[in-house]
Amino acid sequence: MRDDGERGTAAGRGLGAAVTAFLDHGRHARGLSEQTVRAYRADLEDLVEFAAGRRLLAVEDVTLDLLRDWLWTANQRGLARSTIARRSASVRAFTRWASESGVLAVDPGVRLRAPKGAAHLPRVVTQDQVRAMLDGLDVRAAGDDPGALRDRAVVELLYAAGIRVSELVGLDVADLDRERLTVRVLGKGGKERVVPFGTPARDALEAWLERGRPALIPTGPSRDGARPVAAGDALFLGDRGARLGTRGAYRIVARVLEALPGAGPSGPHTFRHTAATHLLDGGADLRAVQELLGHASLGTTQIYTHVSSARLREVYRTAHPRA
Numbered sequence: 001m002r003d004d005g006e007r008g009t010a011a012g013r014g015l016g017a018a019v020t021a022f023l024d025h026g027r028h029a030r031g032l033s034e035q036t037v038r039a040y041r042a043d044l045e046d047l048v049e050f051a052a053g054r055r056l057l058a059v060e061d062v063t064l065d066l067l068r069d070w071l072w073t074a075n076q077r078g079l080a081r082s083t084i085a086r087r088s089a090s091v092r093a094f095t096r097w098a099s100e101s102g103v104l105a106v107d108p109g110v111r112l113r114a115p116k117g118a119a120h121l122p123r124v125v126t127q128d129q130v131r132a133m134l135d136g137l138d139v140r141a142a143g144d145d146p147g148a149l150r151d152r153a154v155v156e157l158l159y160a161a162g163i164r165v166s167e168l169v170g171l172d173v174a175d176l177d178r179e180r181l182t183v184r185v186l187g188k189g190g191k192e193r194v195v196p197f198g199t200p201a202r203d204a205l206e207a208w209l210e211r212g213r214p215a216l217i218p219t220g221p222s223r224d225g226a227r228p229v230a231a232g233d234a235l236f237l238g239d240r241g242a243r244l245g246t247r248g249a250y251r252i253v254a255r256v257l258e259a260l261p262g263a264g265p266s267g268p269h270t271f272r273h274t275a276a277t278h279l280l281d282g283g284a285d286l287r288a289v290q291e292l293l294g295h296a297s298l299g300t301t302q303i304y305t306h307v308s309s310a311r312l313r314e315v316y317r318t319a320h321p322r323a
Contacts, residue, residue, distance in 0.1 A: 013058070013059050013103060014057055014058060014059065015047075015048050015051055015056070015057060015058060015059045015061065015062065016048050016057075017059075018059040018094075018098060018103055019041075019044045019045070019047075019048060019094065021103075022040070022044070022093075022094050022097050022098070023037055023040060023041055023044075025097060025101075026040065026093075026097075030189065031188075031189050031190035032188075032189075033166045033188060034166070034246075035166055035246070036188075039086065039090065040090050040093065040094070043086065043087045043090035043091065044090060044091065044094055046070075046087070047062075047067075047070055047087075047091060050069075050070050050073065051066060051070075054066075059098065059103055059104060060104065062095065062098075062104070062108055063108050064108040064109075064111055064112060066108075067091055067095075067108060067109060067112050068112065070087075070091075071084055071087065071088060071112075074087060088112055088113070091109055091112065092109040092110075092112055094109070095107050095108055095109035095110075096109060096110075123266075123270050123273060124270075124273050124274050124277045125257075125260060125270060125271075125274045127278060129260050130159060130274065130278075133155070133256055133257075133259075133260060134152075134155065134156065134159075134200070136256075136259075137151060137152040137155060137156075137256070138152065140152070141204075141207065144211050144212070146211075146212040146213070146215040146216045147212075147216075147239060148212075149204075149207050149208045149211060149212030150208055150212050150213070150216070150236060150237070150244075150252075151252050151255075151256070152204045152207075152208070153201075153204040153205050153207070153208035153212070153236070154168065154236060154244075154249060154252050154253075155252070155253065155256055155271065156197075156200055156201040156204040156205070157183070157197060157201050157204075157205065158253070158268055158271035158272065158275075159201075159271045159274060159275050160197035160198050160200070160201035160275070161183055161185075161195045161196070161197045161201070161275070161292075162195070162271070162272045162275035162276055162279075162292055162293055163183075163185050163195060163272065164187070164188075164268075164269070164272065164294075165246055165249050165250070165267070165268035165269065166246065167185040167186065167187060167294075168236070168249060168268065169236065169243065169244050169245055169246055169248075169249055170185075170186055171183065171185065171234070171235040171236065172232075172233040172234060172235055173209065173233055173234075173235050174233060175235065176205065176235065178202055178205070178206065181196055181197055181198065181199070181201075181202055182194050182195065182196050182197070183195055183197060185294070187294040188294070188296075189296075191294065193291070193294050195292060196292075208236075213237060216237045216238075216239070216241050217237070217241055218240070218241040236249075249268055250267050250268060253266065253267055253268045253270070253271070254266045254267070257270060272293065276289050276292075276293060276301070279292070286298065286301055286302065289301055
């Protein structure tokens with residue numbers, strides 16, 4: 001906590017500048033992922049715009065009434081409960097930081113309440129669907145097309161290790177241990193963990209490293225004469241030879257999942273949900289799955305027990321003669 005002199009120096013800061021300082025603190029001091037920082041920025045920039053519409057430009061103008069009006073307006077616009085709940089969480093994180101750092105004398109977000117997001121079970125792909133999907137990727141990769149080799153390795157590793165997309169795109173070649181079948185990932189909050197994967201993922205990764213990755217590394221100037229983008233030590237590369245980004249990983253997974261039956265999200269997190277659920281279905285201990293996924297709380301991991309229970313009830317309803 002800052003002393004009174006420091007608080008006085010901070011007083012009068014513009015709301016937009018305070019938001020920028022909060023985001024910088026989250027990125028550099030707390031090690032928040034870029035995805036989290038982007039989500040905070042989107043929510044808080046909306047708050048800044050809302051406050052400016054009322055000619056409230058200073059950080060001291062952020063009151064509980066203003067925050068309640070902001071969320072109420074979002075509700076009137078028809079935003080989903082989950083979106084409003086996320087905005088509430090974002091602004092509470094901001095006002096807590098502002099209070100603890102002395103930018104605000106009191107924390108107006110402490111008493112802020114928002115509707116909880118609707119509970120949605122994550123999309124889970126069945127084992128048969130995973131098998132068929134990976135078989136299709138094997139066929140595509142058989143011709144040694146660099147993009148196909150990469151796509152197969154990406155999906156194999158996402159499913160085998162259950163890692164986040166941010167962890168996947170942040171991997172370097174040196175993070176792989178192909179002998180021990182493990183990968184070292186940097187998770188949320190800068191926490192490092194070592195995650196195992198299986199031989200199919202190893203085979204896909206070796207094919208990518210030996211025959212796919214070298215073909216995507218730029219060796220000369222591009223058509224417009226620009227210098228080639230350095231691949232660096234990145235494990236996965238995009239089509240232009242730079243480190244594969246989050247959007248690129250989403251596109252890869254979306255192409256794979258669009259052919260599968262079933263509704264729901266089609267991003268990389270689907271494979272994380274699927275891996276966790278299949279592990280629990282196979283008898284894995286809940287705390288082992290928590291360690292594998294890098295969850296700080298066991299409660300976060302327990303959603304996958306609900307997924308398994310939901311599947312059991314569905315099987316029961318469709319198979320039992322007196323269901």
